[in-house]
Amino acid sequence: MRESLEQRVLAMRAQREAESRRRRTRTITRRDGLRCEVVGMHGKGQWLLEFCGNDYLGLSRHPRVVAALRDGAQAHGAGATASHLVCGHTAAHDTLEHELADWLQAPRAVLFGSGFMANLAVVQAMLGVGDVCVQDKLNHASLIDAARLSGCALKRYPHADVDAAARQLAAHADGAALLASDGVFSMDGDIAPLRALADVARHQQAVLYVDDAHGIGVLGPNGRGSVAAAGLHVRDVPLQLVTFGKALGSYGAAVVGDEDLIAHLAETARPHIYTTALPPAQCVATLEAVRIARDGDDLRKQLQARIGQLREGAHARGLELMASDTAIQPMLCGSDARAMTMAVALEDQGYWVAPIRPPTVPEGQARLRITLSAAHTASDVDGLLDALAHAKEVVPA
Numbered sequence: 004m005r006e007s008l009e010q011r012v013l014a015m016r017a018q019r020e021a022e023s024r025r026r027r028t029r030t031i032t033r034r035d036g037l038r039c040e041v042v043g044m045h046g047k048g049q050w051l052l053e054f055c056g057n058d059y060l061g062l063s064r065h066p067r068v069v070a071a072l073r074d075g076a077q078a079h080g081a082g083a084t085a086s087h088l089v090c091g092h093t094a095a096h097d098t099l100e101h102e103l104a105d106w107l108q109a110p111r112a113v114l115f116g117s118g119f120m121a122n123l124a125v126v127q128a129m130l131g132v133g134d135v136c137v138q139d140k141l142n143h144a145s146l147i148d149a150a151r152l153s154g155c156a157l158k159r160y161p162h163a164d165v166d167a168a169a170r171q172l173a174a175h176a177d178g179a180a181l182l183a184s185d186g187v188f189s190m191d192g193d194i195a196p197l198r199a200l201a202d203v204a205r206h207q208q209a210v211l212y213v214d215d216a217h218g219i220g221v222l223g224p225n226g227r228g229s230v231a232a233a234g235l236h237v238r239d240v241p242l243q244l245v246t247f248g249k250a251l252g253s254y255g256a257a258v259v260g261d262e263d264l265i266a267h268l269a270e271t272a273r274p275h276i277y278t279t280a281l282p283p284a285q286c287v288a289t290l291e292a293v294r295i296a297r298d299g300d301d302l303r304k305q306l307q308a309r310i311g312q313l314r315e316g317a318h319a320r321g322l323e324l325m326a327s328d329t330a331i332q333p334m335l336c337g338s339d340a341r342a343m344t345m346a347v348a349l350e351d352q353g354y355w356v357a358p359i360r361p362p363t364v365p366e367g368q369a370r371l372r373i374t375l376s377a378a379h380t381a382s383d384v385d386g387l388l389d390a391l392a393h394a395k396e397v398v399p400a
């Protein structure tokens with residue numbers, strides 16, 4: 004007899020409940036900068052200071068970006084009305100693509116609805132059966148799904164193990180190869196060994212693809228990201244993902260790089276051609292964010308100061324953070340239960356830090372993913388440090 008899909012789903016939900024792995028969406032009802040009114044368990048709003056978003060430069064509410072969104076909507080309306088190749092590609096899209104390419108010193112850029120879609124696009128458009136995609140084990144879920152969907156062989160090397168990456172590529176000497184890595188790892192905050200990966204890619208005739216969702220705007224000269232911070236160029240990293248929803252404070256994504264590879268994506272990538280283009284107004288806002296980020300050394304300095312303050316303050320209070328120099332500063336908790344209880348203890352003190360559990364992170368490595376923004380003040384970070392120290396005291400190890 005056929006298995007009931009409904010019954011299976013109910014059993015899976017019950018299992019997640021039993022393992023304390025249910026996930027729930029929190030609703031923000033009002034916002035004042037990084038302070039959010041969040042609906043709690045019993046439907047009542049509670050004001051929390053947020054340390055879990057990815058708005059690393061504070062651009063999502065920057066007056067110039069918000070005004071650009073409003074002006075963009077006035078000029079172009081609410082949506083693109085069609086895909087890029089039909090009639091959805093406006094001058095706003097075009098200008099953003101050109102400015103991104105200019106910023107990252109690459110010949111060309113192509114837009115996507117989101118970073119997730121862009122990753123699906125790159126791997127599917129570049130690889131197929133008989134090819135290989137070699138990836139860091141801690142890469143973002145969208146890169147892993149992308150390889151699975153493309154039909155290529157997927158090989159995942161232990162985190163940051165460049166020799167293992169080289170061995171996996173060498174073992175698949177036939178067929179085309181893509182070596183893909185996050186630039187900054189989203190749940191750990193560490194930076195990939197990009198120079199060594201570029202060497203491996205060159206020796207193995209593979210194309211290196213860097214997903215720089217968390218590096219762009221934050222790292223490197225003029226905020227050009229982890230690739231530029233490593234002193235690499237488009238000849239070393241022919242494809243690079245820029246997402247707009249993190250340090251740029253907007254929404255959407257682009258892949259930037261080699262002229263021919265990008266042209267191929269624009270003409271064949273399914274998540275580019277079979278979907279509505281980004282709203283032009285969103286592109287106008289993103290363009291303004293790019294201009295601020297390019298010129299944003301002051302914002303990067305502010306962010307760096309908060310990162311240093313958090314790490315020094317944690318050390319002084321005997322709080323252990325994972326090794327990271329970026330805006331992502333996780334604190335390992337181990338069990339899911341401990342991560343959840345720590346997050347609740349912080350919330351009771353008015354701080355919102357996301358507990359991250361498997362399958363987003365490996366089993367036994369649940370953590371608090373603390374993120375910092377240039378919009379945080381020194382007293383915000385001091386307050387969080389005190390709250391973390393108190394939570395550690397009241398939550399048993």
Ligand SMILES: Cc1ncc(COP(=O)(O)O)c(C=O)c1O
Nearest residue numbers: 117118119143185189216246248
């Ligand atoms: C490393 C990485 N790549 C890609 C994505 C997906 O980007 P987007 O949120 O634009 O879909 C994310 C976002 O969570 C990410 O952390």
